[in-house]
Amino acid sequence: EPEVTQTPSHQVTQMGQEVILRCVPISNHLYFYWYRQILGQKVEFLVSFYNNEISEKSEIFDDQFSVERPDGSNFTLKIRSTKLEDSAMYFCASSPQGPRGEKLFFGSGTQLSVL
Amino acid sequence: EDKVVQSPLSLVVHEGDTVTLNCSYEVTNFRSLLWYKQEKKAPTFLFMLTSSGIEKKSGRLSSILDKKELSSILNITATQTGDSAIYLCAVGKGNKLVFGAGTILRVKS
Numbered sequence: 001e002p003e004v005t006q007t008p009s010h011q012v013t014q015m016g017q018e019v020i021l022r023c024v025p026i027s028n029h030l031y032f033y034w035y036r037q038i039l040g041q042k043v044e045f046l047v048s049f050y051n052n053e054i055s056e057k058s059e060i061f062d063d064q065f066s067v068e069r070p071d072g073s074n075f076t077l078k079i080r081s082t083k084l085e086d087s088a089m090y091f092c093a094s095s096p097q098g099p100r101g102e103k104l105f106f107g108s109g110t111q112l113s114v115l
Numbered sequence: 116e117d118k119v120v121q122s123p124l125s126l127v128v129h130e131g132d133t134v135t136l137n138c139s140y141e142v143t144n145f146r147s148l149l150w151y152k153q154e155k156k157a158p159t160f161l162f163m164l165t166s167s168g169i170e171k172k173s174g175r176l177s178s179i180l181d182k183k184e185l186s187s188i189l190n191i192t193a194t195q196t197g198d199s200a201i202y203l204c205a206v207g208k209g210n211k212l213v214f215g216a217g218t219i220l221r222v223k224s
Contacts, residue, residue, distance in 0.1 A: 004157075033211070042217075043158070043203065048210035056210035091157065103149075104212065106157040 002026045004107035006092050012113045013082055021077045021110045023092030032075045033093040033104060034067065036060075043091070049075065082114045117142040119215035121204050127221045132194050136218045138204030139186040147207040148180055148187050153217065154200040161189070161202075194222045 005024045013019050025032050034046040047057045049067055066078045075094075079086055089111050093104040118141045128134055140148065147165045151158035162171045164180035164187060171178050175194075180187045191198055199222045205212040 031210075035212075043205075043212075043214040045211040045213070050210075058211070089156070103160050103163060105160070106151075108156045 002105075004092055004094055004105050006090075006107035006110050008110060009108065010111045010113070012115065015084060015114055016081050019079050019082055019112065021079075021090050021092075021112070023075045023077070023107055024073050025075055025092065025094030026096075026105055027073070029094035029096050029105070031055075031095040031097070032067075032069070033095070034077045035091045035093060035106075036088040037091065037109075038085075038088045046077070046090075079112075082112075084114050087112055087114045117206070117208065117213050119204055119206050119213050121202075121215035121218050123218060124216070125219040125221070127223060128194055129223050130195060132222075133190065133192045134194060134220065136189040136191075136202050136204075136220070137186065138188070138215055139184075140204075140206050140213075140215075141185065142206045142208050142213055144208050145182075145206060149205045149207065149212065150178055150187075150189050151203040151205065152200045153203055158203055163207075191220075194220075196222050196224050198222050 007022045032049040035043050037043045045058050047061045048055045064080045068076050089109045091109045092107045095104050120139050122137045149163045150161040162178045167182040175192045178189045201217040201219050203217045204215040
């Protein structure tokens with residue numbers, strides 16, 4: 001079965017450094033998402049992306065965050081200057097139908113640790 | 116503020132038991148309710164519910180939505196150790212899902 005792949009599985013960085021989290025969505029999907037889960041807390045929506053632009057973003061997704069689909073396969077999340085509170089599991093997800101279809105396929109996540 | 120509340124927070128049962136997990140929501144512009152199973156890392160899709168009163172089934176799992184009560188239940192019959200996981204409820208709104216905190220289910224052999 002096709003799956004969403006994320007790299008790296010773990011990322012350790014120093015506060016203030018830039019990180020790029022990478023995702024390869026399922027190939028025929030058109031809608032892409034980033035969610036995060038701080039340890040012991042709920043899964044939180046960050047951003048949705050369709051047709052090469054952001055369709056919705058949360059309050060968490062401030063100017064430090066950006067997303068890009070640089071080619072036909074990758075979908076990236078960049079955090080420009082990481083803070084301690086950015087430490088979390090970051091999940092990429094994709095969907096063939098977007099909001100009307102709802103069924104999101106999640107990747108296995110990137111565990112980001114900011115020291 | 117949108118809320119999705121799951122209960123119980125955690126549950127320990129023995130193999131063969133039947134469990135019922137609850138999800139209630141207060142979300143404006145509700146579109147759908149979804150259940151996911153989270154083992155180790157990635158949430159995996161179980162059900163999507165949009166219509167009240169129609170039960171969805173997949174093997175030993177079933178779920179139903181009550182739009183009047185703003186709630187849903189997930190039933191698991193004849194539980195197995197492989198059912199041990201976190202069960203997440205999420206409500207579809209706009210371009211996103213709003214998640215509850217999850218119910219941790221542990222099935223003892």
